Amino acid sequence: MSVRHLADDELDLVLGGEPLAAEREAHLRDCIVCRRRRDAFLGVVAEARAEDPDEATRARVREAALAAWQSRPVVHWWRWAAAAVAVAVLGLVPLLHNRTVPLQIIDTEAVMAEVDAALARDPLAAFASEDVVDEIVPVGESTGEGSAS
Numbered sequence: 001m002s003v004r005h006l007a008d009d010e011l012d013l014v015l016g017g018e019p020l021a022a023e024r025e026a027h028l029r030d031c032i033v034c035r036r037r038r039d040a041f042l043g044v045v046a047e048a049r050a051e052d053p054d055e056a057t058r059a060r061v062r063e064a065a066l067a068a069w070q071s072r073p074v075v076h077w078w079r080w081a082a083a084a085v086a087v088a089v090l091g092l093v094p095l096l097h098n099r100t101v102p103l104q105i106i107d108t109e110a111v112m113a114e115v116d117a118a119l120a121r122d123p124l125a126a127f128a129s130e131d132v133v134d135e136i137v138p139v140g141e142s143t144g145e146g147s148a149s
């Protein structure tokens with residue numbers, strides 16, 4: 001006479017609280033092998049549940065998380081916009097740098113010498129266009145020194 005122990009799906013029914021056929025219920029009641037198997041599953045389940053924090057701990061963690069969330073620093077939308085613009089600009093810098101004419105080192109001495117020479121030739125021309133200068137100081141006057149009157 002062979003004993004037919006509970007199959008896995010029957011054990012699943014037991015663990016889920018579902019009823020078994022009366023004959024299988026009787027077997028479970030009388031068979032130590034099947035009871036130990038069931039109890040081992042239940043033990044694993046109980047152990048897994050024991051790893052969860054108790055309700056008081058959960059409530060404390062929830063309160064702490066809520067408090068942390070409510071006291072978080074407020075970040076205004078414009079700060080995010082400014083940060084986005086900064087990121088965009090900084091991201092464009094390498095592109096622009098590659099596309100612009102390479103910076104030339106300005107020879108300030110040469111520029112100042114040229115300005116000085118222009119001022120020495122015609123001080124007014126440095127500040128006004130040639131047409132304006134001709135209007136104010138007509139060229140070809142006998143004196144060579146124009147008269148504005």
Ligand SMILES: [Zn+2]
Pocket residue numbers: 004005006027028031032033034035
């Ligand atoms: Zn059994």
